[in-house]
């Protein structure tokens with residue numbers, strides 16, 4: 001087998017090695033099913049156990065209250081930008097409020113505006129999206145249809161510390177790049193969605209956790225597959241779900257429960273990993289410049305710059321020689337970015353932090 005590198009890719013991204021090995025071992029024949037996960041019916045007993053197991057794992061990990069539904073959908077997080085507004089805003093006689101902290105929430109409000117009135121409660125663009133706003137900076141309407149935010153801006157590396165306080169309005173969250181990175185008080189949210197390919201599984205499946213009373217907002221005139229209420233009523237099996245994706249999500253969430261020991265433990269590891277890189281940045285006398293302000297720094301994505309583009313190119317090339325790969329920043333912000341999702345081993349981050357210090361010494 002070819003050697004695996006350390007992939008700091010932003011998504012699709014690294015998966016836990018024990019999960020990949022289990023997928024490989026069972027790919028030809030899922031125990032008890034007599035066939036591959038790629039070959040069995042989504043209505044079979046084996047798949048029913050998988051999708052129910054994935055839901056049970058998610059409920060356990062996040063302590064999801066009973067009055068919430070867990071859905072498995074397709075179309076990625078990007079489709080959720082539209083579906084949130086299609087289901088919760090269209091037809092409402094009031095606006096939705098969006099907290100704009102980076103590239104993904106900017107895309108989300110644009111999609112929402114196709115369905116109704118969406119006002120920015122705060123916009124970090126003038127500051128180049130370096131932080132999450134304070135509560136007193138939020139300009140909320142008196143009775144918004146919902147308040148939307150992105151818990152972790154994957155491109156800018158901005159992550160919230162405490163969720164915004166929004167009164168009775170449902171809080172809607174795009175948690176695509178930080179779901180399962182730490183515990184979350186789900187009861188404070190109306191809806192949380194996350195595509196799987198950053199921190200939860202492969203591309204193709206999107207997790208939606210929605211408070212049941214909000215399902216009543218979905219209009220009867222919506223196409224069934226775009227209607228949260230209909231998808232919930234059919235337990236995500238209205239049509240063929242992304243079976244392989246759901247299967248891997250089940251394995252990843254089982255790994256989090258059985259091998260990591262839950263989200264408190266995962267958060268501790270993630271804080272430790274990200275601190276190694278932020279320390280390397282902070283102790284570099286300005287050689288490395290982090291993008292986000294310290295109080296909003298993400299424990300999942302660490303974007304940083306070097307003194308000039310030539311050094312950045314050299315850094316990326318030399319890092320790749322050491323099998324520290326996919327560290328190029330997003331084309332919209334440039335520089336470098338290390339994504340440290342749950343499955344990135346501590347030793348990979350340690351190697352990167354050591355390389356950063358060494359590279360600085362040689363090139364300052």
Ligand SMILES: *Cc1c(COP(=O)(O)O)cnc(C)c1O
Pocket residue numbers: 011075076077078079104150152153154174175176177195198
């Ligand atoms: C990757 C990402 C998206 C887009 O996900 P797709 O599945 O490609 O649509 C949306 N929001 C955030 C925060 C992301 O990281």
